[in-house]
Amino acid sequence: MNVKDELLSNLLHSASPLSGTELADRIGCSRMAISKGASALAADGYKISVSRSDGYKLEKSDVLSQQILEHVFNIPAFYFPVCESTMTEAKNLVNRGTSVPFAVVASRQERGRGRLGRSFFSPEGGVYLSIALPGTSIPNPDMLTTAASLAVSRSIEALTGLECAIKWVNDIYIHGRKAVGILTEGLVNMEEGGLDKAIIGIGVNLQKGDEKVPDELKDKLIYLYPEGNSPVTRSELAARITDEILSVLDEDFIDEYRSRCFILGSEITVIKNGIGRDAVALDVDDKAGLVVRYSDGSTETLSSGEVTLRI
Numbered sequence: 001m002n003v004k005d006e007l008l009s010n011l012l013h014s015a016s017p018l019s020g021t022e023l024a025d026r027i028g029c030s031r032m033a034i035s036k037g038a039s040a041l042a043a044d045g046y047k048i049s050v051s052r053s054d055g056y057k058l059e060k061s062d063v064l065s066q067q068i069l070e071h072v073f074n075i076p077a078f079y080f081p082v083c084e085s086t087m088t089e090a091k092n093l094v095n096r097g098t099s100v101p102f103a104v105v106a107s108r109q110e111r112g113r114g115r116l117g118r119s120f121f122s123p124e125g126g127v128y129l130s131i132a133l134p135g136t137s138i139p140n141p142d143m144l145t146t147a148a149s150l151a152v153s154r155s156i157e158a159l160t161g162l163e164c165a166i167k168w169v170n171d172i173y174i175h176g177r178k179a180v181g182i183l184t185e186g187l188v189n190m191e192e193g194g195l196d197k198a199i200i201g202i203g204v205n206l207q208k209g210d211e212k213v214p215d216e217l218k219d220k221l222i223y224l225y226p227e228g229n230s231p232v233t234r235s236e237l238a239a240r241i242t243d244e245i246l247s248v249l250d251e252d253f254i255d256e257y258r259s260r261c262f263i264l265g266s267e268i269t270v271i272k273n274g275i276g277r278d279a280v281a282l283d284v285d286d287k288a289g290l291v292v293r294y295s296d297g298s299t300e301t302l303s304s305g306e307v308t309l310r311i
C-alpha cells in the first residue's frame with residue numbers, strides 16, 4: 001500500500017483525530033508525506049479536517065472507492081467508478097468463480113438495465129448496486145423481488161426518514177414518484193435444476209448530479225435529495241440495503257409488504273403483451289401476487305408483470 005492508501009486506512013479505523021507524528025510513525029514515513037497524502041485524499045473528495053492541536057480526522061465524505069466499500073460492507077464488495085451495468089459485472093464475477101454473497105457498486109453506469117428490457121438512467125449521484133446471492137439462501141425465489149423492495153424501503157427510511165411506498169411489484173415511490181428501481185435475475189443450475197444464484201440490482205436516485213434528466217423521465221422520477229445535499233453517503237446506503245436484504249430473506253414479511261403497497265383499492269391498468277386492461281387492485285396474496293378485478297367482474301392473481309395507476 002502507498003502512503004495515501006495507508007493514511008486512509010488509518011483514518012477510517014480511528015474515531016478520534018491522529019497527529020501527524022503518530023501517523024508518520026505508524027506508516028513509516030515523514031510528516032511531510034502524511035501532509036501530501038492528506039492533500040491527495042482531499043483531491044479525491046475525502047473531507048479531512050486538520051487541526052494543529054489534534055491532528056488529522058476523516059469527516060463523513062460521500063466518496064466511493066474500493067477501500068470505502070471494504071470498510072462499510074459486511075460482505076465482499078467490488079467497486080467500479082464506471083461500468084456498463086453492475087448486473088453484468090456481477091455476472092462476470094460469478095462466472096469467474098467469485099464466491100457468493102458479494103456486492104458490486106458503481107458510481108455510474110453507461111448502460112444501466114431496467115425491467116422489461118428498458119434502460120435505467122444511471123448518472124453520477126445515484127446508488128447502483130448489485131448483490132449476488134447463493135440460491136440456498138433464498139427460501140422463496142418467487143418472492144425475492146418483493147423482499148428486496150421491502151428491504152430497500154426500510155433502509156431508506158431508517159437512514160433518511162423519507163417515507164417509502166411500494167408500487168407492486170417492486171418500484172419504490174417517494175412523494176408519488178419513482179425513486180428506486182429493482183431488477184432481479186436468476187442463474188439456473190442446468191444439471192441439478194433450481195436456482196443456483198440470484199443477482200438483485202438496485203438503483204436509487206439519491207441525489208441529482210450535473211447530467212440532464214431525459215425529458216421522458218422528468219415527470220416520472222424523483223431524487224431523494226434533488227438539491228444534492230444528501231446527509232447519507234452512497235456507500236452507507238448501499239451497505240445498509242445489502243445487510244437488510246440478507247436479513248429480510250429469513251423473515252415472514254408479507255404483511256409489511258402489503259401495508260406498504262400503495263395501489264391497493266386503486267384503479268389500475270394491467271399491461272400484458274403491450275395491451276392494457278382496466279382493473280381495480282384488490283389485495284396482495286401471501287405469495288405476493290396482486291389480486292385484481294377487471295371491469296367485466298372477473299378476477300385474476302398476477303404473479304409478475306406491469307401495472308400503472310389510473311388517475
Ligand code: BTN
Nearest residue numbers: 085112113114115181182201203
Ligand atoms: C427498473 O426500474 O426497471 C429496474 C431498474 C434496476 C436498476 C439497477 S441499477 C443497479 C443494477 N444495474 C443495472 O443495470 N440495473 C440495476
